[in-house]
Amino acid sequence: MGYRFTLDDVTFLRSRHGIKALETASTLDLTPASMLADIGELRSRYAPHDAALIETVICRRRGRTKLSAADDMLFTDDALQQATASAVGRNRAAEIARRHPGAVIHDVTCSIGTEVMELAAQEGISGVIGSDVDTVRLSMARHNCALGNGSSTLLRADALTPTSSADVVVADPARRSGSARVFRLEALTPPLLDVLTTYAGRPLAVKCAPGLDYRMLRDRFGFSGQVQITSLDGSVREACLWTERDDEPRQRATVLRSRPDGSVRAYDVTDDGDDHVPVGEVGEWIIDPDGAVVRAGLVRDYARRHGLWQLDPQIAYLTGDAVPEGERGFRVIEATGVAEKELRKRLAAQDCGTLEILVRGLDIDPDRLRKRLKPKGSRALTLVLTRMGRKGVGFICEPGARF
Known part of the structure; x- marks a missing residue:
């Protein structure tokens, strides 16, 4: 929970003196290592508004990736989130x-x-x-x-x-x-x-x-x-x-x-049309639809729109012979089972070093599996693990690329 601003704090921050104080605070590191010294400097000059200055500068820095005017805005921590x-x-x-x-x-x-x-x-x-x-x-x-x-x-x-x-x-x-x-x-x-x-x-x-x-x-x-x-x-x-x-x-x-x-x-x-799409074997590419499409329950509508098909009717992975514009696709190198011994052998044969693991429909922890597989090669690859029907399947792919 962030600092609890008062109306007096906001009045100060909006004043000419407060704007100058924010300019000063923005030059400080405000990191865990420097915080004690930074607090001391601001408190000696701007008490009792030193905490408000620190919170505002930290929020502005965090807000830059979200809000175009973040560097000049006023926030509370909750409001920014x-x-x-x-x-x-x-x-x-x-x-x-x-x-x-x-x-x-x-x-x-x-x-x-x-x-x-x-x-x-x-x-x-x-x-x-x-x-x-x-x-x-x-x-x-x-x-x-x-x-x-x-x-x-x-x-x-x-x-x-x-x-x-x-x-x-x-x-x-x-x-x-x-x-x-x-x-x-x-x-x-x-x-x-x-x-x-x-x-x-x-x-x-x-x-x-x-x-x-x-x-x-x-x-x-x-x-x-x-x-x-x-x-x-x-x-x-x-x-x-x-x-x-x-x-x-x-x-x-x-x-x-x-x-x-x-x-x-x-x-x-949108769901304004027929969402029937075929289910079939893997094509040249595997496409993982954007999270908004998945969360909205529109995976089949998206597949129909782009001429893709499903590997399994209950799984969000799609496949096809081309990747829709702007989307991330994984070119399939080979199919594999999901047993660790087979995965280790197949990945080693592909000279796998850096490995991204994507999982849908299987109870597999990607981070734990990566540690157990211990890839030692020089090639960056992506491993897509899912199921088709009741069978777990894997696909070794080139790293994802956006088209």
Whole structure:
């Protein structure tokens, strides 16, 4: 659990003196080895705000891979962990603008304002409101939103008390209680079902943890909207519940990939078609679909889209004669059994040294197996272990490459 900011801390950090103090703090290492000396220096000059300075600089450094404006933003540790990554928030803002051109959007759990920043910068959205019950985070949001493009209105309000007639409502219930992460729907703040009930009948997008049990949400609580699972650069980031448009696909995976030039490539996979695909022997390539596709239950839809087939109807590995653009594929060198003696012999014959092991459908720990196999050659290889029917199978492959 990080430092607990006060409103006085935030007022200081936003002041001219505080901005200068942050510049000073940012020049310090703030590592375990230097921390005692760094604390002493900051305390002698900026007490009682020394801890707030340290926490802010550490959060800014951690936030650089997630948020484009991290170096100038204010955070709490929990707020940073839950904050929507810039690329993901930008993608959602663009979708809202497409669905509701000229709309006013209200983020009813705006926290430190990361979602509001992306909404306000999006062309086609005419107004953005952000609200939160936490006065400290709201003060941070005022600072953060001033850094971005566009304007927004921020106010203190309870998410479960509607305070605007905005065209679209966005919510992101808190998924932490103190230092612990919470997973039960009713343990979120505010509870997810209360949010859905409060804004029933209005266009609503609710950001949730990627591990959300959306099947239970549908089966037990009657949720009938779309579940969108989003990944960024191979990491599954969130599930988003969209309550509108009965004609939309019920399941959607959104895959975002950063390009070297700073732009982001995006594609969607949905359940809007026949998901029947063949099951057969391994082709030239094995493809491990993006985690968003797997989590959304759209592996067969993805395979149909790209002319791939399954090794087993219950396993997420796909195979084919080509790798879809932007995806990672493993060229098969040879098939093998899964017994350690056979694996050791086959890998040695391939001069295997560095070994990546991927496993689906078998009770095998890749790290432990790698230690027992002890590859000593000079060649980097990938070992894919899975099952076809009831039989465990392995495939020795060239290292994964993205195409």
